[in-house]
Amino acid sequence: MQQSIKLSVDAVVFGYESETISVLLIRRKYDPFKGKWAIPGGFVLDSESLEEAVERELKEETGIKINYLEQLYTFGNPERDPRNRVVSVAYFGLIKPSAFKLAASTDAEEAQWFTINKLPELSFDHAEILKLAITRLQAKITYEPIGFELLDTKFPFSDLEKLYAAVLGREIDRRNFRKKMLGLNVLDELDEKVSKGSGRPANLFMFNKNRYFKLKKEGIIFEI
Amino acid sequence: MQQSIKLSVDAVVFGYESETISVLLIRRKYDPFKGKWAIPGGFVLDSESLEEAVERELKEETGIKINYLEQLYTFGNPERDPRNRVVSVAYFGLIKPSAFKLAASTDAEEAQWFTINKLPELSFDHAEILKLAITRLQAKITYEPIGFELLDTKFPFSDLEKLYAAVLGREIDRRNFRKKMLGLNVLDELDEKVSKGSGRPANLFMFNKNRYFKLKKEGIIFEI
DNA sequence: ATATATTAGCGTAAAATATACGCATTGTAT
DNA sequence: ATACAATGCGTATATTTTACGCTAATATAT
Numbered sequence: 001m002q003q004s005i006k007l008s009v010d011a012v013v014f015g016y017e018s019e020t021i022s023v024l025l026i027r028r029k030y031d032p033f034k035g036k037w038a039i040p041g042g043f044v045l046d047s048e049s050l051e052e053a054v055e056r057e058l059k060e061e062t063g064i065k066i067n068y069l070e071q072l073y074t075f076g077n078p079e080r081d082p083r084n085r086v087v088s089v090a091y092f093g094l095i096k097p098s099a100f101k102l103a104a105s106t107d108a109e110e111a112q113w114f115t116i117n118k119l120p121e122l123s124f125d126h127a128e129i130l131k132l133a134i135t136r137l138q139a140k141i142t143y144e145p146i147g148f149e150l151l152d153t154k155f156p157f158s159d160l161e162k163l164y165a166a167v168l169g170r171e172i173d174r175r176n177f178r179k180k181m182l183g184l185n186v187l188d189e190l191d192e193k194v195s196k197g198s199g200r201p202a203n204l205f206m207f208n209k210n211r212y213f214k215l216k217k218e219g220i221i222f223e224i
Numbered sequence: 225m226q227q228s229i230k231l232s233v234d235a236v237v238f239g240y241e242s243e244t245i246s247v248l249l250i251r252r253k254y255d256p257f258k259g260k261w262a263i264p265g266g267f268v269l270d271s272e273s274l275e276e277a278v279e280r281e282l283k284e285e286t287g288i289k290i291n292y293l294e295q296l297y298t299f300g301n302p303e304r305d306p307r308n309r310v311v312s313v314a315y316f317g318l319i320k321p322s323a324f325k326l327a328a329s330t331d332a333e334e335a336q337w338f339t340i341n342k343l344p345e346l347s348f349d350h351a352e353i354l355k356l357a358i359t360r361l362q363a364k365i366t367y368e369p370i371g372f373e374l375l376d377t378k379f380p381f382s383d384l385e386k387l388y389a390a391v392l393g394r395e396i397d398r399r400n401f402r403k404k405m406l407g408l409n410v411l412d413e414l415d416e417k418v419s420k421g422s423g424r425p426a427n428l429f430m431f432n433k434n435r436y437f438k439l440k441k442e443g444i445i446f447e448i
Numbered sequence: 449a450t451a452t453a454t455t456a457g458c459g460t461a462a463a464a465t466a467t468a469c470g471c472a473t474t475g476t477a478t
Numbered sequence: 479a480t481a482c483a484a485t486g487c488g489t490a491t492a493t494t495t496t497a498c499g500c501t502a503a504t505a506t507a508t
Binding site: 003004005006007043044045046047048049050071073074076077078085087089 | 227228230267269270271273274295297298301
């Protein structure tokens with residue numbers, strides 16, 4: 001059997017800052033779609049796993065160290081690349097704001113954050129990939145505690161609430177959200193307070209991964 | 225760039241009969257794992273889409289016409305095939321009992337149904353693929369109306385209930401299940417009855433796909 | 449200094465859903 | 479006829495979700 005299909009990986013990386021969700025895009029250096037915006041990615045090496053390929057490409061193209069990575073979908077339409085047959089395994093990832101600045105400063109002309117409502121035209125079928133990734137993020141955040149991967153380690157509760165509102169694109173009742181989230185018993189309340197601007201200073205919280213895994217093992221599911 | 229990764233597809237096909245869920249497996253003709261049981265699948269041709277590849281391979285190896293097909297996950301561990309680097313896009317599929325008999329008679333020595341609790345040893349990482357497929361089926365049947373793809377077009381309500389009990393591996397309260405399912409407004413009650421053995425004859429029902437799509441568009445979700 | 453705005457945090461009542469069953473109905477088997 | 483088996487309907491109770499009032503703590507304006 002002679003097969004000339006090439007295999008690539010792509011990564012939709014989400015970040016969260018100033019109450020909006022952004023996606024990391026790069027400007028392509030080579031044809032096809034030279035100069036156009038695209039999701040970071042590239043070809044898989046013979047010896048590496050798919051995850052290794054994604055992390056390598058992300059580092060090469062954007063300098064980012066990913067915080068959460070999950071396989072999204074594999075795109076295999078024979079026409080998706082105008083030149084060769086390329087099948088791409090798409091991933092979606094999340095990073096914390098600390099890594100944020102790092103990426104933006106690495107090579108501002110080539111890698112850039114875009115608010116998910118103000119996206120440029122994209123190469124290949126990347127618009128479709130991105131759309132699927134957003135849907136998945138919205139669905140997933142309600143039944144897996146991945147939201148914390150977008151926040152700093154310590155965060156005021158309101159940050160978490162605003163994050164959920166931003167991802168889901170709708171208002172959230174502050175009081176019910178707090179009750180539900182705290183009721184899941186995966187947050188540790190710290191003895192630290194932060195005051196940003198006016199208003200009552202907020203207590204800081206931390207996500208307790210160990211307790212989450214323990215509860216998960218007992219069959220208790222995270223659900224917002 | 226020189227890349228010598230081969231791309232294959234695999235399909236976990238579930239069937240439902242006599243109150244149990246079965247999986248379709250084939251006995252491998254060639255090395256590696258010659259003579260061992262495996263999930264049907266094979267290499268993707270340069271010109272075909274991934275879905276076309278799955279359907280072609282299924283037809284070639286088992287004679288089955290699939291009823292529902294959905295991408296599951298892509299397995300890319302470099303060591304998953306002892307000989308070459310093979311990345312496989314796994315699908316999971318469902319078929320109705322009518323196609324059932326057809327498959328069993330095609331080539332009984334090579335394609336066979338196995339109850340999901342009595343599986344033989346499997347080739348490659350197929351045990352892992354199968355495990356993931358079962359988890360996905362269990363999750364999906366509760367929020368998408370895919371269960372009907374495993375039943376005949378017309379079915380008594382108890383068939384649906386038994387199917388859910390079999391897939392989820394637990395008892396289901398007949399009365400509450402009926403209330404909930406009928407409340408979703410996607411079933412048409414027919415003016416036909418069936419009597420199998422003793423007991424009161426049951427009315428037949430049909431899944432109404434059009435109504436389901438209409439409700440879905442209105443944001444009403446199927447959930448059991 | 450005092451009032452006012454602003455964000456944090458707690459609690460409670462009502463509505464909607466899920467769960468647990470009781471029991472009549474309609475057929476077949478003996 | 480009578481027993482049995484499966485279908486089909488209803489109701490009471492528990493649980494979860496939703497809506498929203500109110501107090502607390504701090505910054506900022508007057």
